[in-house]
Amino acid sequence: MRHVLSVLMxxxxxxxxRISGLFSGRGFNIxxxxxxxxxxxxxxxxxxTTIGDELILEQIVKQLRKLVSVIKVVDLTDIPAVEREMVLxxxxxxxxRRAEIMxxxxxxxxxxxxxxxxxxxxxxxxxxxxxxxxFNLLQRYGIKEVARTGTVAMKRSxxxxxx
Amino acid sequence: xxxxxxxxxxxxxxxxxxDVVFGFPGGAVIDIYDALPDYPIKHILVRHEQAAAxxxxxxxxxxxxxxxxxxxxxxxxxNTVTGIATAYCDSIPMVVFTGQVPSPLIGNxxxxxxxxxxxxxPCTKHNYLVKDIKxxxxxxxxxxxxxxxxxxxxxLVDVPKDVLQQKMRLxxxxxxxxxxxxxxxxxxxLNQLRKAMTLLAKAKRPLMYIxxxxxxxxxxxxVMRLARACRVPVTATLMGLGAMPGDDPLFLGMLxxxxxxxxxxxVYNCDLLxxxxxxxxxxxxxxxxxxxxxxxxxxVDIDPxxxxxxxxxxxxxxxxxxLALEGMLGILADWDGQTDWExxxxxxxxxxxxxxxxxxxxxxxxxSGPVKPxxxxxxxYELTRGDAIITTEVGQNQMWAAQFYKFQRPRTxxxxxxxxxMGYGFPAAIGAQMAFxxxxxxxxxxxxxxxxxxxxxxxxxxxxxxxxIVILNNGCLGMVRQWQELFYKGNYSSTCFEAQPxxxxxxxxxxxxxxxxxxxxxxxxxxxxxxALDGPVVVDVRVTPGENVYPMVPSGASLSEMLLV
Ligand SMILES: Cc1cc2nc3c(=O)[nH]c(=O)nc-3n(C[C@H](O)[C@H](O)[C@H](O)COP(=O)(O)OP(=O)(O)OC[C@H]3O[C@@H](n4cnc5c(N)ncnc54)[C@H](O)[C@@H]3O)c2cc1C
Ligand SMILES: Cc1ncc(C[n+]2csc(CCOP(=O)(O)OP(=O)(O)O)c2C)c(N)n1
Numbered sequence: 001m002r003h004v005l006s007v008l009m010x011x012x013x014x015x016x017x018r019i020s021g022l023f024s025g026r027g028f029n030i031x032x033x034x035x036x037x038x039x040x041x042x043x044x045x046x047x048x049t050t051i052g053d054e055l056i057l058e059q060i061v062k063q064l065r066k067l068v069s070v071i072k073v074v075d076l077t078d079i080p081a082v083e084r085e086m087v088l089x090x091x092x093x094x095x096x097r098r099a100e101i102m103x104x105x106x107x108x109x110x111x112x113x114x115x116x117x118x119x120x121x122x123x124x125x126x127x128x129x130x131x132x133x134x135f136n137l138l139q140r141y142g143i144k145e146v147a148r149t150g151t152v153a154m155k156r157s158x159x160x161x162x163x
Numbered sequence: 164x165x166x167x168x169x170x171x172x173x174x175x176x177x178x179x180x181x182d183v184v185f186g187f188p189g190g191a192v193i194d195i196y197d198a199l200p201d202y203p204i205k206h207i208l209v210r211h212e213q214a215a216a217x218x219x220x221x222x223x224x225x226x227x228x229x230x231x232x233x234x235x236x237x238x239x240x241x242n243t244v245t246g247i248a249t250a251y252c253d254s255i256p257m258v259v260f261t262g263q264v265p266s267p268l269i270g271n272x273x274x275x276x277x278x279x280x281x282x283x284x285p286c287t288k289h290n291y292l293v294k295d296i297k298x299x300x301x302x303x304x305x306x307x308x309x310x311x312x313x314x315x316x317x318x319l320v321d322v323p324k325d326v327l328q329q330k331m332r333l334x335x336x337x338x339x340x341x342x343x344x345x346x347x348x349x350x351x352x353l354n355q356l357r358k359a360m361t362l363l364a365k366a367k368r369p370l371m372y373i374x375x376x377x378x379x380x381x382x383x384x385x386v387m388r389l390a391r392a393c394r395v396p397v398t399a400t401l402m403g404l405g406a407m408p409g410d411d412p413l414f415l416g417m418l419x420x421x422x423x424x425x426x427x428x429x430v431y432n433c434d435l436l437x438x439x440x441x442x443x444x445x446x447x448x449x450x451x452x453x454x455x456x457x458x459x460x461x462x463v464d465i466d467p468x469x470x471x472x473x474x475x476x477x478x479x480x481x482x483x484x485x486l487a488l489e490g491m492l493g494i495l496a497d498w499d500g501q502t503d504w505e506x507x508x509x510x511x512x513x514x515x516x517x518x519x520x521x522x523x524x525x526x527x528x529x530x531s532g533p534v535k536p537x538x539x540x541x542x543x544y545e546l547t548r549g550d551a552i553i554t555t556e557v558g559q560n561q562m563w564a565a566q567f568y569k570f571q572r573p574r575t576x577x578x579x580x581x582x583x584x585m586g587y588g589f590p591a592a593i594g595a596q597m598a599f600x601x602x603x604x605x606x607x608x609x610x611x612x613x614x615x616x617x618x619x620x621x622x623x624x625x626x627x628x629x630x631x632i633v634i635l636n637n638g639c640l641g642m643v644r645q646w647q648e649l650f651y652k653g654n655y656s657s658t659c660f661e662a663q664p665x666x667x668x669x670x671x672x673x674x675x676x677x678x679x680x681x682x683x684x685x686x687x688x689x690x691x692x693x694x695a696l697d698g699p700v701v702v703d704v705r706v707t708p709g710e711n712v713y714p715m716v717p718s719g720a721s722l723s724e725m726l727l728v
Contacts, residue, residue: 010344013292018284025285055471062468068289068309071344 002031002128003057004049004083004153007064008072011037011044015069019046022067028052028060032085032150043071047152049128076153083127083153088113089134092142093120104137119144165330168296169194172260172322173202175303178335181231183207183222183597185215189235191262191275194327207597207626210618212239214590216246217616220255220317221594224577225552227381229310230257230594236264237275240321241282245584247317248286252581253375253402256315258306259287265325266294280321288316296329305340313347314466315379347465351482356490358478359437359461363491364502366435366459368511369395372418375402375580376440376464376484378573383407385488386439392495394504396515398426400441401565401580409549409569415515416524419447420716421562424522427714427722429515430455438462440484443473444581453721463487522727524566526710534683536560536635536706540567542686543605543633546694551603552577552595554588556612558642560635562712564607586615592630593623603631603694610636610663620673623699631693633702634666637710645711649726670701680704 009015016035023030031049038045050060057075064073076083093101098120105112105122108130114121124134128151135143166174172195176184183205188196199206209215212234219230230250234243240261250257264273280292289309291302299322306318363369377386377399383406390397390413397407398418407414416423418430430436436458441447443462448454454474461478462470470479480487526537540563543551549571555561555578570576577595579587588606596604606613613634623630635641644658670677676696678689686704693700714725 013294014280014284017281021284059468059472066466066468068342068345 001053001077002049002051003075003077004047004081004151005061005064006074006076006153006155007046007048007070008038009044009046009067010069010071011042012069015044018067018069019048019064022063023050026059026063028056032148034150034152047150049151074155076155080156081153082156083151084125085128085131085151086123086125086149087131088147089122089124089138089143090145091120091122091138092118092144094118097141101138101141104134108134110134165332167194167198168299168322168327168329168331169198171296171299171331171333172303172327173198173204174333175300175335176204176231177202179229179303179307181229184231184233185209185218185222185594186233187212187215187235187239189239189262189275191236191239191264191324192233192260192327194324195233195260195262205597207593207622209590209622211616212242213246213586214593214616214619214622216243216257216259217249217584217587217590218594218597219257219259220246220250221554221577221591222598223250223255223257223594224591225574225595226598227574228256228598229307230255231260232257233260234262235275236262236279237277240277240279244282244286247283247319249579249582249584249587250317251286251288253579254315254379255317256310257317258310259317259319261319261321262327263292263321263323266323267325269323279319283319286317287319290319290321292321293323293326296326296331299326299331300333300335301340304336305342308340309345313345348481349465349483349486351463351480351487351490353490355478355480356487356494359480360491360494362435362459362461362478363393363395363437367507368433369393369435369437369508370429370433370458371395371397372400372430372436372438372441373397373403373406374400374439374441377403377406380440380465380483380485381573382440382485382488383573385485385492387411389488389492389495392492392504394508394512395437396429396512398422398429400444400447401578403441404565405570405573405575408571415519417565418722419444420449420718421566421712421714422716422722423519423524423566424714424725424727425515425518427716427725428518431457431721431723432514433458436460438464439488440464442469445473448473449716450719450721453723522714530707533707534680534686534704536637536704536710537563537567538683539633539635539686539704539706540564540607542690543607544568546687546690547603547605549575551575551605552592552599554578554592554595554604554606556588556606556608557583557585558609558612558640559637559645559710559712560607560609560612560641562642563635566712585609585612589613589616589630589632590619592632593619593628596628596630604629605631605633605694608632608634609641610634610638610660610666611640614664617669620670620675620699620701624674627698629696629698629700631700631702633690634704635706636666636703637706637708638663639708641710642712644709648709648711649715650717666701666703675699675701678702
């Protein structure tokens with residue numbers, strides 16, 4: 001099963017390689033990984049999406065927590081959280097197909113960010129399911145190229161207040 | 164007063180109570196060596212940096228204190244990697260200082276530059292590159308703290324040469340370092356302990372399975388108190404040997420691949436397994452899913468990653484095992500004699516005793532011809548009454564040491580369990596001898612392994628370290644040969660030595676004493692003489708070639724499927 005982990009860690013040199021080395025060394029999957037500074041000085045936040053059964057996930061979380069540079073690990077899969085990814089999709093768009101593609105763009109509230117004679121670049125933002133759906137629909141027109149940011153995610157604040 | 168980074172480093176070592184450093188100099192650390200004679204720190208100059216790391220490790224295992232090793236950049240640093248990985252796999256507290264090329268050159272493929280922080284990331288508990296002299300004291304403080312607390316392990320500190328030459332006013336941080344990202348949990352959850360004790364009260368066939376964590380936590384007394392109070396038999400991993408006296412009536416011996424029949428049958432048949440400071444290694448569990456399959460499992464370990472890694476557990480207890488056992492003893496005291504443990508476990512203890520009596524560890528004692536290696540270990544045990552510090556190399560020698568030396572006390576068996584590093588035993592003995600100058604330290608060696616760090620003979624001679632090396636010389640890489648015999652149709656590819664050094668002459672050329680033993684009758688007198696000598700000794704015992712270690716659970720089989728002969 002796919003899991004989204006939110007990891008807070010000390011922003012020190014090499015911390016990314018500690019994380020990626022842990023995943024490769026132990027044979028854990030990384031689907032996407034995304035790191036950026038937080039509001040707090042010296043703290044980096046990372047969103048990792050990974051795939052594994054319950055036992056593997058338990059090990060991944062424990063192993064991450066064991067890293068001396070890691071401050072906090074939360075598995076966002078089972079708690080209310082918002083999750084977003086941005087993707088740029090270059091899709092073949094001949095004159096006859098353009099209108100159809102535009103309809104999909106509208107339905108999913110995507111944006112067209114570049115157009116040429118026979119191609120369009122579409123910007124889509126959404127959670128995992130929405131992005132999958134867009135891919136499925138655009139597939140038949142011919143997807144030429146894709147760039148993805150990887151998932152970022154955040155616990156919903158309602159939850160924080162209940163705690 | 165401002166002092167150099169090299170002096171800051173040495174001052175910090177003094178603050179940490181370091182009295183001995185194992186090392187080897189080079190350009191990147193020459194500033195430290197320049198200042199070293201001014202400090203009350205003994206430096207043991209090895210002849211290969213791998214040995215420095217193993218010696219620091221042996222010092223740590225024998226004493227419980229953090230071992231320290233110091234080497235130069237590049238090849239000096241890479242030579243320690245096997246030693247660091249060895250310590251990592253067995254959770255040994257150690258701090259390794261490596262020199263690094265000057266900061267401005269880092270990343271330029273400079274002379275003797277290697278990314279040792281990158282290389283050792285997966286085999287250290289943590290590691291540091293010191294970028295600014297101002298960070299040096301804090302980093303050293305943290306390094307020692309990380310090495311010895313929680314689940315211990317090696318920490319590497321890489322110090323560029325310019326940092327060693329810069330100057331600062333030293334203020335060593337007081338108290339425990341505060342690290343928001345590192346807070347090992349020592350205290351057990353009382354509810355979990357109650358659950359564990361309730362299971363114990365209900366169990367008919369309980370077994371305690373103890374490991375290296377018991378030694379690290381100094382929890383051996385608590386183990387014995389609980390085992391004796393509740394009349395529970397105990398088995399230990401290779402790393403747990405010595406926590407319970409080897410001849411205690413409740414002790415079943417080592418479990419696992421080369422464990423005793425009694426221990427493995429007890430694991431197979433128990434209905435409650437109380438695992439304490441052990442990590443369910445595959446050499447112990449055999450075929451996954453068959454290990455203690457009839458039992459409820461309680462697992463006490465300070466490291467959450469050890470729990471439910473290989474085996475499902477019913478009651479996990481994440482804590483220091485000494486505190487957990489104290490807690491369990493407390494619950495027991497509250498119960499105040501409600502249970503007649505003796506009666507409750509009488510049948511089970513009769514069963515385990517029967518297994519021990521019907522299938523003791525054995526070998527052909529009546530055989531004529533070459534010396535039996537097991538007999539050599541038994542003789543070492545008898546001559547030392549279990550009072551020596553034993554180190555081992557890796558292979559059959561190691562297993563015979565584990566089986567036939569009845570360890571009486573913790574920290575008397577120093578052996579590379581997790582990584583299985585040939586060449587570990589001799590340098591580890593150097594470390595142990597430095598920790599305990601007056602105790603007898605014996606390396607039980609194989610003729611293959613000993614050649615991996617034989618150069619350290621000059622180190623023990625020069626430093627007057629009376630380490631005794633007993634080589635169980637079978638003329639081959641015995642453990643691999645055993646696998647070839649049993650599982651590869653006797654295809655002895657590259658395991659039988661065509662050429663061997665003359666170990667007695669080799670010892671002599673280094674300035675050590677050498678003995679040759681060729682008959683069973685010579686074993687005891689020669690060992691007695693060797694152990695009485697006040698200097699390093701090599702005893703080359705020609706043992707039966709082709710002798711195998713039994714019992715043996717073939718790799719991946721269930722513990723109930725032991726090969727007994
Ligand atoms: C040739 C060869 C053959 C071998 N055959 C066998 C064999 O037959 N039987 C056998 O047992 N081994 C054997 N080994 C060794 C084996 O590979 C493992 O090293 C060993 O079984 C691991 O021991 P352990 O479970 O006690 O773990 P250790 O590696 O000693 O780990 C200790 C555990 O305790 C925990 N811990 C640390 N400190 C504390 C604390 N304060 N409180 C609580 N928990 C703590 C740690 O987190 C860790 O989980 C063999 C090795 C070799 C090289
Ligand atoms: C550094 C290293 N290389 C290879 C091995 C694989 N290995 C395990 S046991 C063994 C044989 C050891 O031979 P020896 O030291 O003569 O001991 P014996 O088994 O004969 O007692 C070998 C080669 C190892 N454990 N360590």
